[in-house]
Amino acid sequence: MLLNPKTETFDHLDERSAKIMKKTIEYFESRGKERLKHDYHERIWYSDFLDFLKENRVFSTLLTPSELADDNPDARWDTFRNCDFNEILGFYNLSHWYTWQVSILGLGPIWMSRNEAIRKKTADHLKDGGIFAFGLSEKEHGADLYSSDMSLTPLGDGKYIADGGKYYIGNANEASFVSTFGVNSETEEYVFFVADPKREGYDLVRNVVDWEGYVAEYGLSGYPVSEDEILAQGREAWDMALNTINVGKFNLGWASIGICTHAFFEGLNHAANRNLYGNYVTDFPHIRQLFVDAYTRLAAMKLFAQRATDYMRAASPDDRRYLLYDPMVKMKVPTQGEEVINHIWDVIAAKGFEKDVYFEMAATDIRALPKLEGTVHVNMALVIKFMANYFFNPGEFPDIPKMTEPVDDTFLFNQGPTKGLGKIRFHDYHIAYDKVDLPNVNIFKEQIKVLSDFLTYATPSGEQAKNMDFLLTLGELFTLVAYGQLLLEKYDMEDLGEDLLEQIFDFMIRDFSKHALALKLKPDTTEGQMEYCMKMIAKPVYDHDRFLRVWETHVYTLRDAYEMTS
Numbered sequence: 001m002l003l004n005p006k007t008e009t010f011d012h013l014d015e016r017s018a019k020i021m022k023k024t025i026e027y028f029e030s031r032g033k034e035r036l037k038h039d040y041h042e043r044i045w046y047s048d049f050l051d052f053l054k055e056n057r058v059f060s061t062l063l064t065p066s067e068l069a070d071d072n073p074d075a076r077w078d079t080f081r082n083c084d085f086n087e088i089l090g091f092y093n094l095s096h097w098y099t100w101q102v103s104i105l106g107l108g109p110i111w112m113s114r115n116e117a118i119r120k121k122t123a124d125h126l127k128d129g130g131i132f133a134f135g136l137s138e139k140e141h142g143a144d145l146y147s148s149d150m151s152l153t154p155l156g157d158g159k160y161i162a163d164g165g166k167y168y169i170g171n172a173n174e175a176s177f178v179s180t181f182g183v184n185s186e187t188e189e190y191v192f193f194v195a196d197p198k199r200e201g202y203d204l205v206r207n208v209v210d211w212e213g214y215v216a217e218y219g220l221s222g223y224p225v226s227e228d229e230i231l232a233q234g235r236e237a238w239d240m241a242l243n244t245i246n247v248g249k250f251n252l253g254w255a256s257i258g259i260c261t262h263a264f265f266e267g268l269n270h271a272a273n274r275n276l277y278g279n280y281v282t283d284f285p286h287i288r289q290l291f292v293d294a295y296t297r298l299a300a301m302k303l304f305a306q307r308a309t310d311y312m313r314a315a316s317p318d319d320r321r322y323l324l325y326d327p328m329v330k331m332k333v334p335t336q337g338e339e340v341i342n343h344i345w346d347v348i349a350a351k352g353f354e355k356d357v358y359f360e361m362a363a364t365d366i367r368a369l370p371k372l373e374g375t376v377h378v379n380m381a382l383v384i385k386f387m388a389n390y391f392f393n394p395g396e397f398p399d400i401p402k403m404t405e406p407v408d409d410t411f412l413f414n415q416g417p418t419k420g421l422g423k424i425r426f427h428d429y430h431i432a433y434d435k436v437d438l439p440n441v442n443i444f445k446e447q448i449k450v451l452s453d454f455l456t457y458a459t460p461s462g463e464q465a466k467n468m469d470f471l472l473t474l475g476e477l478f479t480l481v482a483y484g485q486l487l488l489e490k491y492d493m494e495d496l497g498e499d500l501l502e503q504i505f506d507f508m509i510r511d512f513s514k515h516a517l518a519l520k521l522k523p524d525t526t527e528g529q530m531e532y533c534m535k536m537i538a539k540p541v542y543d544h545d546r547f548l549r550v551w552e553t554h555v556y557t558l559r560d561a562y563e564m565t566s
Contacts, residue, residue, distance in 0.1 A: 001299050001554070002261045003087055004562045005029065010084065014406050016074040017081045020058055021088060027052050028092040033564045036093060037356055043212050049096050050174075054129025058085075059100070063107055066408050068123040076408045077111070079250075079313050083305070086251050090258025092564075094365040095212035097255045099131055101248060102170030106132025108244030109179040109192045111413040113231035118194055122177060130176030134248075135195065136241060139167035139217065143378075145190070145241060150182030150220070152191050158227035162193070165205075165219040172197065172216035173204055179231065180220070181241055190238045192231040195220060235417070243415040249379070250312060250326050252369045253305045253333030259369075260298050260340040263362040265562040267294075267344035270351055272559035282559070287347055288551050294343035295555045296504045300487055301333045301340075303496075307486040313403035315411050320424045321397070324386045324482060327379040332479050334369035335376060341366045358564065380475045381468065385421045387478050391452055395425035402493060429481060432488040438498060439541040440505035441488070447512045447536050448481050454532040463524070470522050476515040477536070484508055502543070503550045509540040 005025040010018035027049070028036070039046070053059055061075050062082055069075030089097035110122045110132075122132075141147040150164030164182060172178050177194040184191050195202060201223030209215045232240050268291060271281040281287055308325035315322040341362055345352045352359045370376045433445050464470045484505070491501050516536035519525060525533070 001302065002264065002558070003091060003258070004265075005088070005091065006562055012404065013081055013084065014074070016061065017078075017084075017406070020056065020061060021081075021084050023056055024052075024058070024085065024088050028088075029565045032566050033358065034356070034566055036358075036564075037361075040093070040095070040212060040361055041355065043210060045214065046096055046099070046212055050099070050129060050131065057127065057129075059103060059129070059131070060123075060126040063104065064123050064126050065111060065410070065413070068119060072127075076406065077410075077412065078406055079309055079409050079412070080404050081406070082251075083254050083309055086254035087258040087261075090255035091262045092258075093212075093361070094255060094259065094368065097251075097258070098170055098213045101251050101255070102134055103132040103175075104251065105134035105136075105244055105248040106171065106175060106177065106179045108134070108247050108413070109231050109240045110177065110194070112240050112243060113192070115228070115231055117228055118177075118231065125176035128176075131171045131174060133169050133171040133175035133178040133216075134244065135166040135169050135172065135178045135180035135218070137166065137168050139165060145181065145238065148181060148183050148190075150180065151185040152182050152193065152225060153185045160193075160225040160227075160230075162195070162201075162220040162223040162225050165217065167217045168208060169216045169218060170213060172218050173207070173214040178218070179244075181237070184233065187233075189234045190241075191233045192237045192240055193225050194229050194231065195223065195225075199223070239416070239418045242418040243412075246323070246326055246415065247412050249330035249372075250308075252372060253301070253308075253329035256334040256337035256366060256369050257298070257302050257305060259362050259366050260294075260301070260337050262564075263341055263344055263359050263366075264294060264298060265558065266358050267291075267348050268555070268559050269563060271347050272556070281347065282556065288547075288555075290343045290347050291555050292503065292547065292551055293507055294340045296500070296507055296550070297336050297343075298340050299500065299554075300483070300504045300508075301336050303490045303494075304483055304486050305329050305333055307490045310400050310403040312412070313409050314400045315415075317416055319397060321426050323421065323424060324383060324390070324426065325486065327382050328479055328482060331370065331376050331379040331383070332483055334366070337366050337369065377468070377472060380472050380479075382421070383479060384471055384475045386424060386426070387455075387475070389422070389424065390426050390429065390478070390482065391455060393425060394428035397427045429485045432485045432492070435492055436488055436501070438502050438505075439543075440502045440509060443509055443538050443540060444484060444505050444512065447509065447516075447538055448484075450532055450535045451477050451481070454529065454536075458526065458529040458532050460529075467524060470519075470524060473515055473519045473522065477512060477519070480508060480512050480515070499546050499549050500554060502541075502546060506540040506542075509538055513537040513539075 010021045061072060062085060064075040066076040089100055110118055137143045138149060153161045155161060175197055180193055180195045182191050201221055203219040203221060205217040205219055207214050208217050271287060274281045308329045311322045311325050345363060352363055516533045520530045520533035
């Protein structure tokens, strides 16, 4: 279930892809934890990592669509294998993952563009070990695209001048291209163009974070842009921005899974080998509960993200269900990751602050992921748009199998218009839930039924629908339903065992009850709505023997299974 870099064979991948994953692990393990922590604390730019990527043509192989890879038969944009790479980088160091993440964002508008000359140059830059950047957000406006101050002024004869600043732009210090979003000053149309940090007029102002990575503030002043460097204009540029984020934000969940997995191994090793008051720490009942909760939440994170990957890869103009599951991998999985880290920290306590342990990094970095590529609130607001159709207007779709084929995910760069989200339909969630008859799953199904009745008979008013505080909590309940649905689909496809599934739904019931209580306590919840909220609160079935089996079989067996090379 969990990635163990020292035993993982990657036999689910083709030979070249598996070699990339193993070489990446070897890179980190050969550097060792002491070097990892030293560079982290001293904020040393990871030029050796970029050299490794170039030497092994890693980004070129993983991030170049096959149609543009003339001499590399293994090059393709394959989300299935990219998730493995995501997880490995998150496992070792979020800063190294970040250069991968923002390269993906920077490449998005280029691969979506019809500018074949820039696409070909980009493929060449990837061969040469180039990294990329996504110039979207601005200091005064954040990611508010409507208010962009970056202007592109036409001069005639296919020439332009760009002026303005961008803020919080990873890789913008050394990117081959920075895909930059702005507004045509004459037509007021949106525009995407590429900027070159090495060219005159590009001002690298500063690194805005105190970190190994470089998150830049940069400015363009009289920066010359030719027609050949424009990626898109008008509505196409707008859609390009949002569709790129759809591709990139999916990675954040996988980074969270990697961070939590490394922290879990380290925390369990510490607790299992520490004797207090004549007992090992892992002998105490409350410690076992914390580890079982941490493990089951982590297992659920990975299972959900794996199943969501299938929907990303199977997406088409007629099947846009990924637009629900994608923001959940960005939002729900990383917030669950914070819970996992909190549980482990409650076990290891002051150990988590020590400078020579991995956990010190994990405790800091895990907080970043829910706050990148649109906050939790922004993604929850997106998810809520799908709630009515999800519950009350299901459609019919063919079953989506495990999507493991080594092929390009071309639709991700041809997603089309970003409008019409309220019209997207989903398959009936009852199908997955009705296949499973287990005590905790059944309790969860009862909670879902009450939520459906709440939406039907105590429907939020127009005023409540405008209250984002109210909707965000209601959205937490909705996301748990979709989360459980994909977990059950994964359970139906894999031999996971009833014990693990029931223990996962143990915390799912508790989380559902917590959010139901929070909704009840909102200032504008009506008396009728409060009654439904109280009916949603339930207690999971506790089975001591099942708990011990999960502890022994899934959790405690991992003690001393992995320790990073010193």
